[in-house]
Amino acid sequence: MVKDINIELSGIKKSYDKPVLKDICLSVTNYSYVTIVGKSGSGKSTLMNILGLIEGFDGGVYRFNNTVIKKGKDYSKLRYENIGFIFQSYNLIPTLTCRENIMLPLVYSSKQSGSFDEIIESLDIADLLDKKVTVLSGGEKQRVAIARALLLNPSLIIADEPTGNLDPTNTRTVLNLLEKENKKGRAVIMITHDDTIAREAGKVYRLENGVLHENY
Amino acid sequence: MIKKTFSNYLLLSVTAFLSFAIMFGYLIYTDSESYNKYKDLFADNPNxxxxxxxxxxxxxxxxxxxxxxxxxxxxxxxxxxxxxxxxxxxxxxxxxxxxxxxxxxxxxxxxxxxxxxxxxxxxxxxxxxxxxxxxxxxxxxxxxxxxxxxxxxxxxxxxxxxxxxxxxxxxxxxxxxxxxxxxxxxxxxxxxxxxxxxxxxxxxxxxxxxxxxxxxxxxEQKDFVIQQLKKSNVTCEEVYTEQNQAVRDIKNGIMNKYLIAAVLFILLGINLYSSFTNALKDRKFEIGVKRAIGAKKSSIMLQFVIEGFTVMLANTLLSVWTVLSLMNVYKFVKEIVFNEKYIVTINTESLILFVVFTFFLILIFSLLFAYKSTKVEIVKYLKEEL
Incomplete structure (x- = not known):
């Protein structure tokens, strides 16, 4: 059972040396499947970080399930209760085994995972559990990373170039998995530079010069 | 990465080990030397x-x-x-x-x-x-x-x-x-x-x-007897005077010890700080990942307090054991080669000084290590590991 998710960005601004995001508006709820495309340096990852509550913003309003997100506050609880991250570079801790990497969120959450076996089965990684992540292929690493992202049953999956380092077969596997999770009711926000992959989603946005264009 | 993390903890361990070994070694050596120098004098009856x-x-x-x-x-x-x-x-x-x-x-x-x-x-x-x-x-x-x-x-x-x-x-x-x-x-x-x-x-x-x-x-009435001897123009020597002089020398030694300990505290502190910073540098990716998947700052802090404390405590114990072993070798050499009876000892002040010294270093640096770990920007380090 996926929890309700309702996030709304309105007029979000972010600058470093120069403006990166200008007046971003975006709504995401359960069953949303959104991709954001854009060139390198267009601010895609910044937007993803803001959406994922790991980076602050300079202006605008961000509501996450009716919580107004404020700058400088730590939203780790909202993160582990609602968001699963999938990264292009997997971000698995190399000193740990696959099992330990997957179970890592449980160290920081009191929430019980009732679906570990189901996740492992659906991702076909049972044989990898006791291996160190350093010996895995890119596709295997990404499946382990997805398992970690799904462990706490998130209502939102944020995927930053999840297929960026994968071959076509593994790319297809990952996209199928995301689609499957989306159909369960999870919202999926995927960042990609690949237009073909972007078209997999229900809604495609292009980020250009800091402005988010809808229905690209 | 594993090798790198290990080598960074190794570097920190070596620094912590040397820091505590230098401090403990200095204290036990000076105390033992002082004790062996004056033990006969203090064994004499001061009366x-x-x-x-x-x-x-x-x-x-x-x-x-x-x-x-x-x-x-x-x-x-x-x-x-x-x-x-x-x-x-x-x-x-x-x-x-x-x-x-x-x-x-x-x-x-x-x-x-x-x-x-x-x-x-x-x-x-x-x-x-x-x-x-x-x-x-x-x-x-x-x-x-x-x-x-x-x-x-x-x-x-x-x-x-x-x-x-x-x-x-x-x-x-x-x-x-x-x-x-x-x-x-x-x-x-x-x-x-x-x-x-x-x-x-x-x-x-x-x-x-x-x-x-x-x-x-x-x-039992030393002062009065000495006064009588001086009044009668009789020369006197007393163990008591020598012991007092030795006590004054020892007290001066203790003052020096505190001064040297303070200098060591600062120098070793700087060294430890640098090693902790190095150790933390390679853990930033791990911290970034953990924070991204929902770890609170306090959880990360607790992890690094425990790690820092464990590394420091283990090295403290190891340094104490090593110094004691070396002092026993020194004792053995003194007794066998130089035929001198030598007693390895550390006095209460030195022990308190060492405990306070290590306690503060362990506490300060474990907390500092942990505090710095929470300052890691999640975004900055997430893409480092490929």
Missing amino acids: VIFSYNGAESKNELRAVTKQLDKLSDTHYYYMRQCVAQTSFGKECEVNFLPGYVWGLYLTSNDSEVVTSRAARAMIKGKYEVSIGVNEALVSQRVYNSLKPDKNGKKQLKLIFTNDEGKRILKKYDVAAAYSGPNEYDDLETNSSIDSVYLNIGSVDEDECSILNLDLVIYT
Whole structure:
């Protein structure tokens, strides 16, 4: 059972040396499947970080399930209760085994995972559990990373170039998995530079010069 | 990455180990050296006062003893000294003691400490010795030079000369021989003089020329007795004064120790800080990932407090063990190679200093390590690991 998710960005601004995001508006709820495309340096990852509550913003309003997100506050609880991250570079801790990497969120959450076996089965990684992540292929690493992202049953999956380092077969596997999770009711926000992959989603946005264009 | 993380903790461990080993090593070494330097002095009874005024001091000393007789907790004995020749022509210093004495403190123009230690060596740690009227206590060297008689007994023959130049030969059974550093060499004549101890009843005063008349006093009222001795113009030396001087030296040593500890604290602190920063540098990716998947700052902080504390504590214990082992090797070398009895010790102040020092370093750096870990920007380090 996926929890309700309702996030709304309105007029979000972010600058470093120069403006990166200008007046971003975006709504995401359960069953949303959104991709954001854009060139390198267009601010895609910044937007993803803001959406994922790991980076602050300079202006605008961000509501996450009716919580107004404020700058400088730590939203780790909202993160582990609602968001699963999938990264292009997997971000698995190399000193740990696959099992330990997957179970890592449980160290920081009191929430019980009732679906570990189901996740492992659906991702076909049972044989990898006791291996160190350093010996895995890119596709295997990404499946382990997805398992970690799904462990706490998130209502939102944020995927930053999840297929960026994968071959076509593994790319297809990952996209199928995301689609499957989306159909369960999870919202999926995927960042990609690949237009073909972007078209997999229900809604495609292009980020250009800091402005988010809808229905690209 | 694993190798890198390990090498970073290794670097931190080496720094922490060396820091604590230097500190603990410095404290235990200085304390042990100080203890071994002064242990004999502090083993001496501080209530013993030794006084002398040469051969002509009989009246002054008697005036003092009249005062001493009135005091409770005060005892004394006279010790006369003369020079005699052994039957084989060697000169030796003869000390006349009462038949029973409660302590043996010898006088010498060279060094009171050396002679009192000699006495200690002679009576093998006991403060009591008894010599019969026709008995002598001789050094091992004198004992070795004596030839046994038909019955296998060794007899010491001494030739005394009185003030009028008359010579008299006397024989003594050797009651015991002692070993110790009371045989000293006369550098000017390149000859050695041995000390012999006889019962005061062994020779009449008119049979030998008395060189010194000494008074050894045991009292619980040191200050008063010293005052009386000074009033009677009698020279006095006391273990107590030497002990006080040693206490002052030790106190100065403690001050220096605190100063050096403070300097070490700063230097080692800087070193540890740098090692902790290095260790943290390679953990930033891990922190970034953990924070991204929902770890609170407090969880990360707790993890690094525990890690920092464990590394520091383990290295503290290891450094203490290593230093103690090295000190035992040092002790072994001292005892086997240099034949010196050496005791490894650390006093309470040093122990408290070390505990406080390590506690603060462990606490400060574990917390600092943990605090810095929470300052890691999640975004910045997430893409580092490919």
